[in-house]
Amino acid sequence: MPATDLVTAELTLTGRLTTASNATFLGSIGDAVVVYKPIAGESPLWDFPDGTLAHREVAAHLVSQALGWDVVPRTWLRDGPLGEGMVQLWQEQDPAQAAVDLVATDNVPETGWKQVLEGRDENGQMVTLIHEDSPALRRMAVFDIIVNNADRKGDHILAMTGGHRHGVDHGLTFHREHKLRTVLWGWVGEALTAEERDGIDRVSDGLQGGLGRQLADLLRAEELDSLAARCALLRSAGRFPAPSGGMPAVPWPLF
Incomplete structure (x- = not known):
């Protein structure tokens, strides 16, 4: 379907995701399956301005494109049956894969995975939160740092056939204050790769041009300033940061 049709063709609702905290619907635009989150269905939050979550989701996509990693x-924003909202192309993940998992502590894989934290389950058994150690997931972790993602749960990572990883649910991003809460803490202290540094540079450069102009329609000026500052700080440090601040380092629930 041509790109213009996704904006102007009829959006038909086909179902609702009842586990989401905000009104979230499945729909179709022609042959394209989409997720639709109307602004009118956003729940008020104490720390984010009302009616801005859809705009932040679109802004996250623009930053992802600037990075060049298709996270x-x-x-995009468009009108729908319940008013203007965020629309996103549906992604069919591979049910045989999981990029993040909670396993018994004595069953943690020896290679290919990073350990994040340990705790006890409802039966008192020791469990460990792990995520895969892959370039695709590293890139998502860099993306989350840049956009200041306050809600990177395990289920917000879609494991795609072929090894690609998509991130979804980016309404809680771009806050001017430090809000990073994520399950992807496995690379703390590790040096950024050349590819990761180049991606950050593309965002920093883009903020001075077309990307900055696009984001100005979606975010506040102080949020754009904070985005630029996070890019500069991460690029200067050259390493994955450790958790900081008084807020929890991981979201709850984890999945």
Whole structure:
């Protein structure tokens, strides 16, 4: 379907995702299956301005495109049956894969995975939160740092056939204050790769041009300033940061 049709063709609702905290619907635009989150269905939050989550989801997609890593599926604003909202192309993940998992502590894989934290389950058994050690997931972790993602749960990572990883649910991003809460803490202190540094540079450069102009329609000026500052700080440090601040380092629930 041509790109213009995704914006102007009829959006038909086909179902609702009842586990989401905000009104979230499945729909179709022609042959394209989409997720639709109307602004009118956003729940008020104490720390984010009302009615801005859809705009932040679109902004996250624009930053993902600037990075060049296709972290966020195509996302845009348009009118729908319940008013203007965020629309995103549906991604069919591979049910045989999981990029993040909670396993018994004595069953943690020896290679290919990073350990994040340990705790006890409802039966008192020791469990460990782990995520895969892959370039695709590293890139998502860099993306989360840049956009200041306050809600990177395990289920917000879609494991795609072929090894690609998509991130979804980016309404809680771009806050001017430090809000990073994520399950992807496995690379703390590790040096950024050349590819990761180049991606950050593309965002920093883009903020001075077309990307900055696009984001100015979606975010506040102080949020754009904070985005630029996070890029500069991460590029200067050259390493994955450790958790900081008084807020929890991981979201709850984890999945």
